[in-house]
Every structure is written in structure tokens, then in C-alpha cells.
Amino acid sequence: MPRLNSPMTYSSALGDGPCLAGTFRAEFPSQILHWSDSMFQIHGYQRGEVVPTLELLYSHKHPDDRQRCQDIVAKVLQTGGYFCMYHRITDAKGQIRHVLTSGDAIQDEDGNVTALEGVLLDLSSTLRRETDQIARDAVAAATATRSVIDQARGILMGRLLVGSEEAFQLLVTHSSRRNVKLAAVAAEILRLADLPEGPAELDAAIHEMQARERTAKAKHRGRRHHHLESPALK
Structure with missing residues (x-):
């Protein structure tokens, strides 16, 4: 029987590299x-x-x-x-x-x-290359997300004249109350900050965030007070 030949191959992950x-x-x-x-x-x-x-x-x-x-x-x-x-x-x-x-x-x-x-x-080289690319993409996405959150925190610090931790906590609280990812909340802050109409919409959004946080704190204090006043605890 004649000697078998190896097939022609192509891997999108390897480009022109050999796929054995x-x-x-x-x-x-x-x-x-x-x-x-x-x-x-x-x-x-x-x-x-x-x-x-x-x-x-x-x-x-x-x-x-x-x-x-x-x-x-x-x-x-x-x-x-x-x-x-x-x-x-x-x-x-x-x-x-x-x-x-x-x-x-x-x-x-x-x-x-x-x-x-x-x-x-x-498929070893293909899987290794794609796994490495997924890892690089994940790191890049995490870095980009962190950058967006840091920028939004800086905007809140400047508009509200508050510290870094307080600004970050405001973002976290708003994210939790709206059931929206923190990065999405931060991205919305950046979008409003870039609007050509000026800071009016940004300030309105920030005031809404503050109002939501105050309401949440008031409800928490009310529940805590009711719990302490419960006859079972007296």
C-alpha cells in the first residue's frame, strides 16, 4: 500500500501556523x-x-x-x-x-x-492559543471595567465633594437597589458626564442616587427600630 499523506489543515486560532x-x-x-x-x-x-x-x-x-x-x-x-x-x-x-x-x-x-x-x-495548540486569548480578553475586560468604575467614582467625588470610599459606596448602593451591574451604573455616569447639554442631567442622576440611598437608610433604621421595640425583645 502506498504511504499515507497528511491532510491539509487550517485553524483560525493559529492562522498560518501549523495544525498537526x-x-x-x-x-x-x-x-x-x-x-x-x-x-x-x-x-x-x-x-x-x-x-x-x-x-x-x-x-x-x-x-x-x-x-x-x-x-x-x-x-x-x-x-x-x-x-x-x-x-x-x-x-x-x-x-x-x-x-x-x-x-x-x-x-x-x-x-x-x-x-x-x-x-x-x-488540537492542543489551537486549544492553548484560544485559552490564552480568552484569559487575555478577560484581563483586558476587567481592566476596562475597573477604569470605568474609577472614572465614575472620580466624577462623584468632584460633584459631591466626598471621599473616594463614600463615592464608591454610593455607586455600589445604587447598583444593588436597581439590580444593575456596578460597571453599567458607572458607564451611565460617564455617559451623562459627556453629554453636550451640560451637567444638568448628570446632577439630576446623582441627586436621584442620593435620594435612593437616603430612602434605603431610612427604611433600614425603621426596621431596626421596630425590631428593638418588639415585645418579644422586652
Whole structure:
């Protein structure tokens, strides 16, 4: 049989970077395996270092994934059809790789499976790159949110001539009473501050925030006074 070629691949996370993938063919009932060069590479070998066998293949499956992979292959050998498995392998160097194996069963005229052919795609670099990007985006979002809140706090400090903690507490209270995220409340303060009409709407919003806070404090004092005056406590 001619040597298998590795497939053309593309990963949006890697751009022009390599996305390692190999092709394979397993013949039955002889259980002879044919691997492309990339199949050897994904498993941590160079061609000629090992002879691919089912035993070798399954020995590299992650222990938590091995049985499920074996069950799927056994089922396809019985019924034919396609298969696709996202799982982990441990290569010859001990490195865990996240891979996607996809293929189909080749059947003879009697419906017997004579071979499994498919592709194994190493998703490790893609997942690592996307995870890193998600982490960077989360840090950037947190930094941007903190900046918005700090700017809104500064505006309240300037308009009300109060300290940093008091201004921040006013934002927190307003956020809690309206059941709106703190960043959204801060963003609204910044939006009002940038209006060309001047500070009138901003001052109105700030006064509303103060009124809500005073009302909340009054209700809290009323409940506390009622609790202290309760006959059960006398």
C-alpha cells in the first residue's frame, strides 16, 4: 500500500501556523495499521522507530478516555458507519495532547468491515492559543471595567465633594437597589458626564442616587427600630 499523506489543515486560532494532523488506515481482520508521518509525530515518534499496532495505539490513549474509544471502535467494526472522538493521548515524551479522531468503516459486498480510515487532528495548540486569548480578553475586560468604575467614582467625588470610599459606596448602593451591574451604573455616569447639554442631567442622576440611598437608610433604621421595640425583645 502506498504511504499515507497528511491532510491539509487550517485553524483560525493559529492562522498560518501549523495544525498537526495525520491520516491512518487499519485493516481487518489482519489488524495491520498504516500511519502517515504526522501520525507518528503526534504520538511522539519518527517513522521507523515503532511499528504501529492497535496495542500501541490504545496504550497512548489517556486512561480516562481509553475504554470509551475502544468501545466506539468495536461498535463501528460491528455495524460500519462513521465515527468521531474528541479525546486525549499521552505521547512518547509524556506530553498530553488533545486530539480529534474522525473516520469511517470500509465494508465489502457482504457488509463486513475490512478497514477503518480516517484523520487524527491534534488540537492542543489551537486549544492553548484560544485559552490564552480568552484569559487575555478577560484581563483586558476587567481592566476596562475597573477604569470605568474609577472614572465614575472620580466624577462623584468632584460633584459631591466626598471621599473616594463614600463615592464608591454610593455607586455600589445604587447598583444593588436597581439590580444593575456596578460597571453599567458607572458607564451611565460617564455617559451623562459627556453629554453636550451640560451637567444638568448628570446632577439630576446623582441627586436621584442620593435620594435612593437616603430612602434605603431610612427604611433600614425603621426596621431596626421596630425590631428593638418588639415585645418579644422586652
